[in-house]
Amino acid sequence: MCIPSSVSSFPNRPPRKSFTVHTSLLFDPQQKLFLKNISIQVNPETGAIVGTFSRDDHDHDSAKVKTGEGDIDLTGKVVLPGLVDAHTHLFLHSYNERNGTQQMRDESAVERVVRATNHCRAALLAGYTTCRDLGTEALGNADANLRDCINRGLTPGPRLFVATEALASSGSYELRVENKLAGNGLGLSVPRAADVADGVDGVRAAVRRRIGEGADVIKFYADYRRKTMRFPPDVPGPDGKILFPPQRRNPATLAYSKEEMRAIVQEAKLAGLPVAAHAGEAHTALWAAEAGVTTIEHIFEDTYSQETALFDAMVANKVIWVPTLATAESLPAEMYAPMKLMVRRGYEGGVRFATGGDTGTFNHGLNARELEIMMHQLEMSVEDVLEAATIGGWEACGGDSCGFRFGWWSRGNRADIIALDTDPRIDPKALRKVNFVMKDGQVWKQDGITVDMIQVPSWPENDGEESV
Numbered sequence: 001m002c003i004p005s006s007v008s009s010f011p012n013r014p015p016r017k018s019f020t021v022h023t024s025l026l027f028d029p030q031q032k033l034f035l036k037n038i039s040i041q042v043n044p045e046t047g048a049i050v051g052t053f054s055r056d057d058h059d060h061d062s063a064k065v066k067t068g069e070g071d072i073d074l075t076g077k078v079v080l081p082g083l084v085d086a087h088t089h090l091f092l093h094s095y096n097e098r099n100g101t102q103q104m105r106d107e108s109a110v111e112r113v114v115r116a117t118n119h120c121r122a123a124l125l126a127g128y129t130t131c132r133d134l135g136t137e138a139l140g141n142a143d144a145n146l147r148d149c150i151n152r153g154l155t156p157g158p159r160l161f162v163a164t165e166a167l168a169s170s171g172s173y174e175l176r177v178e179n180k181l182a183g184n185g186l187g188l189s190v191p192r193a194a195d196v197a198d199g200v201d202g203v204r205a206a207v208r209r210r211i212g213e214g215a216d217v218i219k220f221y222a223d224y225r226r227k228t229m230r231f232p233p234d235v236p237g238p239d240g241k242i243l244f245p246p247q248r249r250n251p252a253t254l255a256y257s258k259e260e261m262r263a264i265v266q267e268a269k270l271a272g273l274p275v276a277a278h279a280g281e282a283h284t285a286l287w288a289a290e291a292g293v294t295t296i297e298h299i300f301e302d303t304y305s306q307e308t309a310l311f312d313a314m315v316a317n318k319v320i321w322v323p324t325l326a327t328a329e330s331l332p333a334e335m336y337a338p339m340k341l342m343v344r345r346g347y348e349g350g351v352r353f354a355t356g357g358d359t360g361t362f363n364h365g366l367n368a369r370e371l372e373i374m375m376h377q378l379e380m381s382v383e384d385v386l387e388a389a390t391i392g393g394w395e396a397c398g399g400d401s402c403g404f405r406f407g408w409w410s411r412g413n414r415a416d417i418i419a420l421d422t423d424p425r426i427d428p429k430a431l432r433k434v435n436f437v438m439k440d441g442q443v444w445k446q447d448g449i450t451v452d453m454i455q456v457p458s459w460p461e462n463d464g465e466e467s468v
């Protein structure tokens with residue numbers, strides 16, 4: 001049997017011996033406790049944790065670390081498992097730089113891939129060793145290709161679990177243009193933003209297509225602001241404004257029936273894939289929760305007062321909420337403030353959380369903004385948020401069915417280890433101070449400085465000079 005080895009991706013490197021990472025303060029997500037004087041043994045050949053031990057059990061003078069050859073001393077730092085961003089779009093950059101429609105419609109595929117390559121580095125160096133990427137946004141299956149490039153050691157990046165294209169019903173999630181009068185191909189053509197699927201048979205086929213194309217997670221739009229063409233956006237210039245639009249110009253409305261949502265979940269489960277449902281409205285989220293999705297993304301509003309029923313269904317069906325507060329932060333205050341209160345009530349009501357910012361609508365590398373909002377605006381406990389950002393993220397990726405374990409310290413888990421300069425219980429900006437990053441036993445950042453980002457080939461031993 002061939003055991004996958006991180007070393008095989010880097011043929012220039014000699015085989016590496018097991019080593020130990022020494023810590024003086026380490027967060028254990030399973031116990032939700034900060035522990036003192038723990039050491040972690042890592043096998044870089046398998047990229048896995050071999051075991052952990054408390055130096056207090058071994059040595060009376062545990063503060064002193066005996067570092068062996070190849071060992072890593074993270075004492076004085078605050079050590080966490082690598083973080084999981086449960087909702088990213090690696091092919092997007094900040095909407096403040098260019099809005100989503102323009103990025104999808106106007107940026108070249110090459111530019112978007114180069115940007116995504118940089119985004120992967122930025123996320124990794126920010127302590128994110130895993131991302132669940134929920135749609136390329138009009139770039140087909142490029143996220144699956146990007147994942148494979150990282151897994152082949154071609155470029156550094158987080159472990160990716162990708163959706164490829166999201167499922168959307170006809171006329172829901174798409175790039176819309178008003179220039180449709182000139183038919184016969186003369187109207188503006190735009191790339192598709194989703195895999196369009198309707199009806200129970202149609203969505204089953206779409207899930208099968210996604211699985212066949214390499215998806216790790218199925219994402220669908222349970223609702224969307226799909227009535228935009230009734231009162232299209234105002235455009236600059238005289239006569240560009242829509243006169244007398246209704247109060248709710250383009251609310252999120254249900255885009256799939258209950259039967260279709262159930263079929264998506266059933267079909268994904270046949271292949272062991274988790275399902276992520278986009279829901280702007282709480283009443284949509286309730287349908288998705290009842291259908292048994294793995295995660296619900298967003299839930300910005302509760303127009304129809306469905307919150308209690310929703311939280312009951314989420315708790316009963318063990319549905320994880322990824323509220324994407326970091327993107328909601330840019331909504332109008334009258335929308336963002338009540339949403340935060342709803343998330344807080346969900347937290348108090350025992351709803352399970354994972355942390356994902358919808359990262360990409362704001363820039364990659366700033367992924368921890370989601371955690372900061374949870375800790376400091378919603379006053380969720382630091383321990384609960386860090387647990388949601390690690391074990392919660394692993395569960396959002398499908399748990400054991402994703403093929404890996406990561407996010408806590410058990411033997412056999414991926415050796416994903418990060419260290420902060422300061423303690424997040426004391427310093428509200430601690431998550432911005434990532435000093436050290438290891439993924440799969442390989443160090444990418446040490447003492448705050450990037451390591452090994454570019455692999456330079458070495459000259460062959462015998463370069464054939466004699467024969468010239």
Ligand SMILES: [Zn+2]
Pocket residue numbers: 087088089134358
């Ligand atoms: Zn998103």
